Structure formats: C-alpha cells, structure tokens
Amino acid sequence: MNLLVIGTGYVGSTTAMVFAELGWKVTGLDVDAHKINQLGQGILHFYEPGLEELIRKHIQSGQMKFTTDKDKAIQENDIIFICVGTPSLPDGSADLRFVKEVAEEIGQKMNGYKLVVTKSTVPVGTQELIASWIKAAQEQQYPFDAASNPEFLREGKAVEDALNPDRIIIGTPSERAANQLKALYHSFICPVVVTSPRTAEFIKYASNAFLATKISYINELARLCDKLNVNVKEVASGIGLDPRIGPSFLQAGIGYGGSCFPKDVSALILTAKHNNIELSVLEKVMQVNQTQHSYLTDKARERLGSFSDKKIAILGLAFKPDTDDIREAPSLRIIESLLDERAQLTLYDPVAVLPNDVKYASVAVCMEVEEALQDADAVFLCTEWPTIRSIDWSKMKQVMARGNVFDGRNLLNAQHMKALGYYYQSIGSND
Structure with missing residues (x-):
C-alpha cells in the first residue's frame, strides 16, 4: 500500500518515518516548499533525537519522498493521513481550519476510493465533520472512509514511542477501513483497539489530560511539602511504587508545557x-499549572528583595529536554515575569532558541553555561538537560556574583549545593 502523510511537522514526519520503517511506500506532503526541500535532503526542521537519521535512511532507500504537489499526491495514494496542526483559538478550543482545508482538498482531488485517517489531535466529533467536508467538496461522488488513529508520542522520545507503541487506537465504523489500518500496523506487537471515531478522539484527549493531572497533582503536593519539611521526591518515589499509580509524570517542578498538554486540557x-x-478537576489542573512558575519566582523575590537591575541567568528554554519545542514552556513565563520587574537576563539552552519574532532587549543569549552564569546574582534552572544537570557547581561558585540557585526542575542535591555555599531553593525538596 502507498501512503500519503499530509503535514510534515512533528507528528507528520514521525508518522511518515514509522510507515517507511514498516516497509510501506510513503509520501510526505506540505505547502511549505522550503520545508519540503529540506526534508528531501534529509534535513529535519525541528529537533527530535534519532528521527532525522531514519528519515535520511528511507529517502536514500526510496521508501520515502516529499512533495508540494497536492493533486498528484492525493490521486496516487489510497490511504491518506491528516497530520496538520490544530492550535488553540483564543477561547481555548481547537482550531480546525487546517484540517478542514485538507479535507476539502482531498474531496476535490480524489480520483477513487480513499481511506482518510486523522492523526492530528482533534475534538470529539471531528471525524464526522471531516467526512462531511470531503463529501461536500467532491465534484464526483467517489467512495471513501474517514477514520481516527490518534498518536501517543512523547516529544524527545518520538522514535522510541513510534516504533514501540503501547497501543494502537483505530476509530472507524467501517470494517474495510479497520482491516486496512490493522494491516498497516501488523508488525507491531501491542493491543489494537477498534472503536468508534468519537471514542478514539476522546481517548487521545483523556490520555493527555490524565498525565497533565498527575503533574499538577504532584506540583500542588510539593507546595505543601515545603511547608511540612517533607521531600516531594521521596513522596513521589513512594507513591510511584504502587502499580496503580506508577512513577511517570510525578516529577515536581515549574509545570508542564509543550504543544499537547496545555491545549488538549483546555480543549x-x-x-x-x-x-x-x-470538569472541575481539569480546571484545577490548568490553574495549578498556570501558577506553578510563580511559586518559584515568589521564593526568589523573597530572597533577592527585588529583581530590578539584578542579573539573572536562565538555564533551559525548552519545555522538556531532548526537544527544541518552547511552546507554552514554563521558562517563558519566568522570563516574562522577571522582565516585567526589569531584571537583566542571560539565557542558555543547548538546542532550543527564541523565535525570530521574539526580541527581548534585556535578554542576552549565551552559547555556554559559564557565559550565562558570569556575574549572575541568581540562576533559574528551567529544563532538565543533562548538560545542566552535570554543571560543575564548585567552579561556578567563583563565576557567579552571588550564589542563589532556584531549581525549577529539582535537578540538584540540596545538601551538596548548600555545602558548596549556595542559597538553594527547589520545589518541595530542600532538605
């Protein structure tokens, strides 16, 4: 079977790689000619460990190609995956305009039966809308099926998750469509759930919302741990040993970010x-996350008195390690908060960068950790990059003007940092 993946962002590029790895012929389609040209040369336009190498491998083998030719791509492929973005609108709902555009183009250009599969994260009921948009756009009434097949990828671990899925969810009322999708994934050994499209769409949102809930839960507990002189790391370890709870997503810090959790919870x-x-529980989850960064900045303000004219280093920009994604990153909230109080900031991240349209007059971007820490009055640790975790803090004590460390990811050992002479403040684990 020949497959078409429309949209070559994070989900689309990973989806195309997976099917090429499984032995299928895959075409990636995008309207961005520069992006397609780069991908055609095996150059990925975002950072995801291991993905670029696999894409380059399959381009060279002929299993994968990229194009901007919509007509040819749609007509030559019978199974089409929609992997375009669904960003949040101002009211928090999902913006389906790109999904609608793709569905209408498929309807206009199709030349025979097509199975149209949605990988994009979309609200419950979207599969029905896609079917109606395709049908309304058809100039000739060709048969088609519309199905939901949500992705469950972690940024930074996308290759691992894509090649070793813990489940495959297929939402379709069509036996023909279900059999085709099961055939695509036949090499994988994991549960395959065939359900209704609405259920499949709901499973995706419910999964992300539950993980976000675990994060906000442990973050709120961390605030209480600080008051009770209890180490939240040990609490998380203890409760995580219960198999009904598990250890994942119980790391206290400055909150979640990225392209999924914030918008999916909101939607x-x-x-x-x-x-x-x-959904009062999820409303509280979102509220805790939106205020978690200020819990740390408030502690810093108590220590420093005022941020005005203080030189403060920010180590880590990405919302998590192994990605360059800064969407909804807690670091950005901290940066904005400090700038509002006229701090002078230095910024270091090994991969992530500020977007071209974001210019801060009081932010100096540094290429090395030591450069960022030079003469700093304080430092905020915002991303748990290995390079940040392994900093030689005994050496940095001579580099910084004042040894104030505010650890937003609970990366460091409090006793060790205090023994080196630092004022060290983390979230729920300062003993």
Whole structure:
C-alpha cells in the first residue's frame, strides 16, 4: 500500500518515518516548499533525537519522498493521513481550519476510493465533520472512509514511542477501513483497539489530560511539602511504587508545557462546557499549572528583595529536554515575569532558541553555561538537560556574583549545593 502523510511537522514526519520503517511506500506532503526541500535532503526542521537519521535512511532507500504537489499526491495514494496542526483559538478550543482545508482538498482531488485517517489531535466529533467536508467538496461522488488513529508520542522520545507503541487506537465504523489500518500496523506487537471515531478522539484527549493531572497533582503536593519539611521526591518515589499509580509524570517542578498538554486540557474543558458538563478537576489542573512558575519566582523575590537591575541567568528554554519545542514552556513565563520587574537576563539552552519574532532587549543569549552564569546574582534552572544537570557547581561558585540557585526542575542535591555555599531553593525538596 502507498501512503500519503499530509503535514510534515512533528507528528507528520514521525508518522511518515514509522510507515517507511514498516516497509510501506510513503509520501510526505506540505505547502511549505522550503520545508519540503529540506526534508528531501534529509534535513529535519525541528529537533527530535534519532528521527532525522531514519528519515535520511528511507529517502536514500526510496521508501520515502516529499512533495508540494497536492493533486498528484492525493490521486496516487489510497490511504491518506491528516497530520496538520490544530492550535488553540483564543477561547481555548481547537482550531480546525487546517484540517478542514485538507479535507476539502482531498474531496476535490480524489480520483477513487480513499481511506482518510486523522492523526492530528482533534475534538470529539471531528471525524464526522471531516467526512462531511470531503463529501461536500467532491465534484464526483467517489467512495471513501474517514477514520481516527490518534498518536501517543512523547516529544524527545518520538522514535522510541513510534516504533514501540503501547497501543494502537483505530476509530472507524467501517470494517474495510479497520482491516486496512490493522494491516498497516501488523508488525507491531501491542493491543489494537477498534472503536468508534468519537471514542478514539476522546481517548487521545483523556490520555493527555490524565498525565497533565498527575503533574499538577504532584506540583500542588510539593507546595505543601515545603511547608511540612517533607521531600516531594521521596513522596513521589513512594507513591510511584504502587502499580496503580506508577512513577511517570510525578516529577515536581515549574509545570508542564509543550504543544499537547496545555491545549488538549483546555480543549477538553471547553468541550465539556459546550455540553453543560463541568470538569472541575481539569480546571484545577490548568490553574495549578498556570501558577506553578510563580511559586518559584515568589521564593526568589523573597530572597533577592527585588529583581530590578539584578542579573539573572536562565538555564533551559525548552519545555522538556531532548526537544527544541518552547511552546507554552514554563521558562517563558519566568522570563516574562522577571522582565516585567526589569531584571537583566542571560539565557542558555543547548538546542532550543527564541523565535525570530521574539526580541527581548534585556535578554542576552549565551552559547555556554559559564557565559550565562558570569556575574549572575541568581540562576533559574528551567529544563532538565543533562548538560545542566552535570554543571560543575564548585567552579561556578567563583563565576557567579552571588550564589542563589532556584531549581525549577529539582535537578540538584540540596545538601551538596548548600555545602558548596549556595542559597538553594527547589520545589518541595530542600532538605
């Protein structure tokens, strides 16, 4: 079977790689000619460990190619995956305009039966909308099926997750479509759940919302741990040993970010409101996350008195390690907060960069950790990069003007840092 993947961002590029790795012929389609040209040369336009090498491998083998030719791509492939973005609108709902555009183009250009599969994260009921958009756009009434097949990829671990899935969710009422999708994934050994499209779409949102809930839960507990002189790391370790809970997503810090959790939690809450249901737990999850960064900046303000004219280093920009994604990154909230109080900032991240349209007059971007820490009054640790975790803090004590460390990811050992002479403040684990 020949497959078309529309959208070559994080989800689309990974999806194309997976199917090429499974032995299928894959075409990646995008409207961005520069991006397609780069991908055609095996150059990935974002950072994801291991993905670029596999894409280059399959381009060279002929299993994968990239194009901007919509007509030819749609007509030559019978199975089409929609992997375009669904960003948040101002009210928190998912913006489906790119999904709608793709569905209409498929309807206009199709020349026979097509199986149209949505990988993009979309609200419950979107598969029905896609089917209606395709049908309305058809100039000739060709048969088609529309299915939901959500992805469950962690940024920074996408290759591992894509090649070793813990489950495959297929949402379709069509036996033909279900059999085709099961055939695509036949090499994988994991549970395959065939359900309704609405259920498949809901599973994706519910999964991300639950993981976000675990993060906000442990972050809120961390605040209480600080008051009770209890180490939140040990609490998380202890409760994580319960197999009903598990250790994942129980690392206290300055909150979650990225392209999934913030927008998916928001979209699910809005979907509930539109159906006269209150998801009060998720509303609290979102509230805790939106305020978690200020919990640390408040502690820093207590120590420093004022941020005005203080030189403060920010180590880590990406919302998590092994990615260059800064969307909704807690570091950005901290940067904005410090700048509002007229701090002078230095910034270091080994991979992530500020977007071209974001210019801060009081932020100096540094290429090395030591450069960022030079003469700093304080440092905020915002991403748990290995390079940040392994800093020689005994050496940096001579580099910084004042030894104030505010650890937003609980990376370091409090006793060790205090023994070196630092004022050290983390989140829920300062003993």
